[in-house]
Amino acid sequence: MSKELIRLTDCVMAFDEDIVLDKINLSIKDKEFLTLLGPSGCGKTTTLRIIGGFQTPTSGDVLLDGVRINAVPPHKRTINTVFQKYALFPHLNVYENIAFGLRIPKADTKGIKVKLPEEEIDRRVMEMLEIVNLRGFEKRRTSQLSGGQQQRVAIARALVNQPKVLLLDEPLGALDLKLRKDMQNELKRIQKAMEITFVYVTHDQEEALAMSDTVVVMDAGRIQQIGSPEDIYNEPQNAFVADFIGESNIIDGVMRSDGVVEIFNRRFQCLDGGFERDEAVDVVIRPEDVDIVPEDQGQLKGTVTSVTFKGMQYDIIVDFYGFKWLIQTTDLSPVGSRIGIKIDPDGIHVMKKSAYSGMFGDYSSYSEEYEEISDASYDPEEEDSGDEE
Amino acid sequence: MKNKLSWFAVPYVGWMALMVVIPILIMVVYAFTTAEFEGTLENFAEMGSYASVFLRSFRLALVATLVCVLIGYPVSYWMAHEGPGFQRMAMALIMLPMWMNFLLRTYSWMSILENNGLLNQLFRNIGVIDLYNQIAPFFVDLRNAIAAHFGAAQTNFVPIEYFELIGTPGAVVLGMVYNYLPFMILPIYSVILKLDSNLLEAARDLGADSGRVFRKVILPLSLPGVLSGVTMVFVPSVSTFAISRLLGGGTQMMLGDLIEQQFLGGAYDPHLGAAISMVMMVIVVVCMVVMNRFGEGEGEAVIL
Numbered sequence: 001m002s003k004e005l006i007r008l009t010d011c012v013m014a015f016d017e018d019i020v021l022d023k024i025n026l027s028i029k030d031k032e033f034l035t036l037l038g039p040s041g042c043g044k045t046t047t048l049r050i051i052g053g054f055q056t057p058t059s060g061d062v063l064l065d066g067v068r069i070n071a072v073p074p075h076k077r078t079i080n081t082v083f084q085k086y087a088l089f090p091h092l093n094v095y096e097n098i099a100f101g102l103r104i105p106k107a108d109t110k111g112i113k114v115k116l117p118e119e120e121i122d123r124r125v126m127e128m129l130e131i132v133n134l135r136g137f138e139k140r141r142t143s144q145l146s147g148g149q150q151q152r153v154a155i156a157r158a159l160v161n162q163p164k165v166l167l168l169d170e171p172l173g174a175l176d177l178k179l180r181k182d183m184q185n186e187l188k189r190i191q192k193a194m195e196i197t198f199v200y201v202t203h204d205q206e207e208a209l210a211m212s213d214t215v216v217v218m219d220a221g222r223i224q225q226i227g228s229p230e231d232i233y234n235e236p237q238n239a240f241v242a243d244f245i246g247e248s249n250i251i252d253g254v255m256r257s258d259g260v261v262e263i264f265n266r267r268f269q270c271l272d273g274g275f276e277r278d279e280a281v282d283v284v285i286r287p288e289d290v291d292i293v294p295e296d297q298g299q300l301k302g303t304v305t306s307v308t309f310k311g312m313q314y315d316i317i318v319d320f321y322g323f324k325w326l327i328q329t330t331d332l333s334p335v336g337s338r339i340g341i342k343i344d345p346d347g348i349h350v351m352k353k354s355a356y357s358g359m360f361g362d363y364s365s366y367s368e369e370y371e372e373i374s375d376a377s378y379d380p381e382e383e384d385s386g387d388e389e
Numbered sequence: 390m391k392n393k394l395s396w397f398a399v400p401y402v403g404w405m406a407l408m409v410v411i412p413i414l415i416m417v418v419y420a421f422t423t424a425e426f427e428g429t430l431e432n433f434a435e436m437g438s439y440a441s442v443f444l445r446s447f448r449l450a451l452v453a454t455l456v457c458v459l460i461g462y463p464v465s466y467w468m469a470h471e472g473p474g475f476q477r478m479a480m481a482l483i484m485l486p487m488w489m490n491f492l493l494r495t496y497s498w499m500s501i502l503e504n505n506g507l508l509n510q511l512f513r514n515i516g517v518i519d520l521y522n523q524i525a526p527f528f529v530d531l532r533n534a535i536a537a538h539f540g541a542a543q544t545n546f547v548p549i550e551y552f553e554l555i556g557t558p559g560a561v562v563l564g565m566v567y568n569y570l571p572f573m574i575l576p577i578y579s580v581i582l583k584l585d586s587n588l589l590e591a592a593r594d595l596g597a598d599s600g601r602v603f604r605k606v607i608l609p610l611s612l613p614g615v616l617s618g619v620t621m622v623f624v625p626s627v628s629t630f631a632i633s634r635l636l637g638g639g640t641q642m643m644l645g646d647l648i649e650q651q652f653l654g655g656a657y658d659p660h661l662g663a664a665i666s667m668v669m670m671v672i673v674v675v676c677m678v679v680m681n682r683f684g685e686g687e688g689e690a691v692i693l
Binding site: 075079088157158 | 592593594601606
């Protein structure tokens, strides 16, 4: 990763009283694959549209290559977009859709508008068709193409202009799962081959983790965390990120000292430090980091309340003192059985309390939906005393 | 059309047979027969003598259609880009005249355009006619000077009392445009309104400035609206008779008037009238087919 290409400084987007983006600060490096990830309405698409020039921030600056471009209209930016619903021109065939940008006269170094020669246009369109595997489709009408093919035409149409940045607004949202996986690899391959910065918007955390160099997690118009996929998954900064990326059990804990956290009145070894003594914290435990052991050997003991077979593993819900955890295991523990669990120090991640504390991470109302928000008013302290084994 | 027609279609089919197919058949029969109902082509042989009426009809209808496009497109475009409240109001204003009787509207134009009508009174009162009488001699002199140079005839300037508005081709075109403009605006407006705004953003994103977005995306995609507008204005224009008679002052005879004369007027000859109607119908149908062909290929033709 080299120099910085795009910078957003204190970008605010407000429609009347409604603040869509709240002081966004973001730096995008050259040749980077950056993903804006978040639930719908989090401001990710607005951020993309600000970079593309379709919206001007209410306040704050947008810089491209160090130059302020707030007021530069989209057609004068060296940035191209792949739109969510492709937005292919229905009156043009595949070839002409891709050639659309090339046919527009561009100012040369002396500022004189010049048209590309027809052979040059033809060469570049054919090259792009090759890259997106659509050779032989030149004369097709866009309505005759499948969703995946239309998607590739949209990508080719944007990339043929050799933009500095390609913006992709949930480009795979309308495709089925199999095709989506293929296109993820395809996009990654194209990005590597063409060495172009990709800014990718999605609400699919798996997609974000699989494709990105950098993931920007957003919610409620704010950036919650910026980091590599590994950072985001392993070291979430707050309960929102922990819940949104993957599955998480988020438990109230107290930091007794560096490396020691107390959950349910039991002390656990962990790797985190730098908190105040006895500071209340959120503790994240990923379902796959929990080892199931016989009940008498467990650090915590609980009852299995539900088992779901997921192919690679079982998702089991275990009740610990009234708080339900999701645990992923390859061994079947039947419903109603008593189990003990062990957690290694590197399986425990401690986070500062945030506005999101208490909103996520309880599987009492477990469903297959990732976004399911559990009962926020639940307080484990009340049930702690009487439930000792 | 493999499915058998549902019983619900019976009234429609019956109605269409009674009101469309049978009248056309009657027209065809009349066109190819004499007054004694003997087969003949004589009715068509006379057609040549009406060539000037045919020409005038198609010319005026064409001009009216063109004017309707030139006015209707920008109006539709502008309307579609305003707020919904404005759009509703504009639509009501455009439809309002159509709630009045067609003849009433045309008679109103008569009293506006007459030699002593509202417009000429206005011109007289604000001095436009006096102004014309002062300026025009200069141009007449100039023309005479040039004519003298080439040895052509001289003209004398006669001061005017009024502008000649009624009884001119312009008045007829005005009447057509006034009456049929809504039929041009409605289809264009609805097509532009339904244009996917993503396409316009995509075009801008690819580097097109607003002029290019219009020429390369909006215009080709709104062409179907223009084509149906053209059909809806041209067909009634070419066959109109009331407008040309009332505003043309008898000097601008069109096909509609000619046909009417054969059925209701002094030149009573329904067989000739049927033949003229048939020729007109065939020409109109051919025009429409050609235009729609052109329209279908448009997507590729304009761009490539």
